[in-house]
Amino acid sequence: MSLLFYTWGERELVILIIVSTLIDYSCGIIIQNGKRKIGLILSIVFNIGILAYFKYSGFVFTNLIEFLGLFNVNLEKAQAFSTIALPLGISFYTFQTMSYTIDVYRGEIKANRNLIDFATYVTLFPQLIAGPIVRYKSIETQLLNRKVTRSLMSEGVERFIIGLAKKMLIANNCAFLADNIFSLHTDDLSAPLAWLGAIAYGFQIYFDFSGYSDMAIGLGKLLGFNFPENFNYPYTAKSIREFWKRWHITLSSWFKDYLYIPLGGNRKGHRRTYLNLFIVFFLTGLWHGANWTFIVWGLFHGSLIIVERLGWGAILEKIPKIIAHIYLIFSICISWVLFRSNSLSDAINYIVAMFSFQNPTNIEFLNYYLSNELLIVLMLATVLSMPVYHKIKTLCRTTNISNPILQSFRTIGLLALFILCLFYIAVDSYNPFIYFRF
Incomplete structure (x- = not known):
């Protein structure tokens, strides 16, 4: 029934989610059977690959065409990449299936050998299109024993x-x-x-x-x-760090567990910590869309979190809560202009108008x-x-x-x-x- 629901909106693109389900189901079994690295690499390469093609190829080739145009190099055929349809929910179900194979690789869960149960997890219609990002281990028992x-x-x-x-x-x-x-x-x-x-x-x-x-x-x-x-009421936060503990919680926790911590988190010194934060928020911005506005939006948040870690966060804890809250709302409003604008130039012009x-x-x-x-x-x-x-x-x-x-x-x-x-x-x-x- 979830597949019928998805087909109603996406028609032939339902094939992609079926293929994604079959591949990650197989990768989980491959990992469980002992070929751990092969199964994990296959899953990650496939999921990142379909995201790169469907979501980012148009962005890459558009920027490439503009860059090469400065040198009078014509790539008219590359324009075809800008017309690729973006399948609904692809950013969510690819992250869910990757978390599944990574957790199987880590030994936190066992591979599901029942294709129907696993396919139900991937295609579960209530949250399929726009989350929350549900990890397999959080509903593993519910797939079999729901009340x-x-x-x-x-x-x-x-x-x-x-x-x-x-x-x-x-x-x-x-x-x-x-x-x-x-x-x-x-x-x-x-x-x-x-x-x-x-x-x-x-x-x-x-x-x-x-x-x-x-x-x-x-x-x-x-x-x-x-x-x-x-x-969890993100606009009541008093810092950007707290905001991200309250906003899109399943995405921020996904990046923390599957990217930030594997990169070293905050265990390898301050410089490496700040680099890791830049990488995470660069990818957080890119995850939201193939546009420089999203990338700058992500880096803006990452930069503020680094500033807070450098000492501003300690000051925010000491000053009156209302002032800390005003700082948060002020910063978030600026960031939403970046998120909402069609281009960086539009965002800059809008921010200039604000002041x-x-x-x-x-x-x-x-x-x-x-x-x-x-x-x-x-x-x-x-x-x-x-x-x-x-x-x-x-x-x-x-x-x-x-x-x-x-x-x-x-x-x-x-x-x-x-x-x-x-x-x-x-x-x-x-x-x-x-x-x-x-």
Whole structure:
């Protein structure tokens, strides 16, 4: 059924995920049978190879054409690489299958000899398209022994509705504001508008991606699976290091366990540690997309983490929390401009506008786009970026509040939220999740 789901969206590209499944299934058995290095190398070369071809060949050849064009060298046929389709979910399922073969190689898990079980792990539809990145060892037992209970299904439905609301009610409305501000010409972009656009995009990407993760986790619970959490209120962090412990947790932990630590981590001196961080964040940026903006975005985060390790982090722990939090939000807003822009020149022009107070703010633009609905959404986004809902649920559990009337209000509230989302779906234009691009 997961393969049918994938075929519905990708048609013939389903062949790629089937081939990927067969190869990594075989590599796991090869490693288990004693030919450990052969199996591991085959898996890594194949997965990196298909990522390089489908995701990065266009980027490489476009830059190569531009470079050789400086010397009047014509490579018209190389333009064909820019039209290669990017298969949905390829960045996620390749990382999942690589983690599987690496864990088999390390002896942390045994190879699965049941092809159907392994294929189910690779193609599991709730999180296949955009994560969270689920490691085989975290759901190994659940593939064979799942228990679907009423309480688990209740949690799943609630989590799914919350994720859907994040996407339809908050992310899409923030996208409307962010897209219009980022499309303005530099001459029409005042500093307040530029900051408003960066903040709106910050809310958009957070509620869009965490909304998808919530929906995936909720669907998983309906099927008896417990997927790992992917977000933990990242905008409440007070440093970039803490931010990455809260943002896209399954990706940052993947890079830590399968790249940073094998490179030596922080065990080989300060210089090697900083080099390792640069490599990790260079690849983190590149993983998000084949564009220099993503690479610079990754290196920007890596540079700030290095600065924090050099002593700035210790200062952040001593100064008032509000100042440390302002530093985090300021840095993240700058980084989102890099992430959102189509090119580095666009990003630079936008960042310059954020600190330039020469252009007057277009009041007519604000009145047109910043409607009462959007103002309410921005306020909701600010409040819900903090663990308010989580604290209310925790309080209800710890105080044993089980009043049937209160429980009815909760159920009615979730149902109303779901119906409101359906109205937005009915009238909204096609608006896919941001991370479908990656």
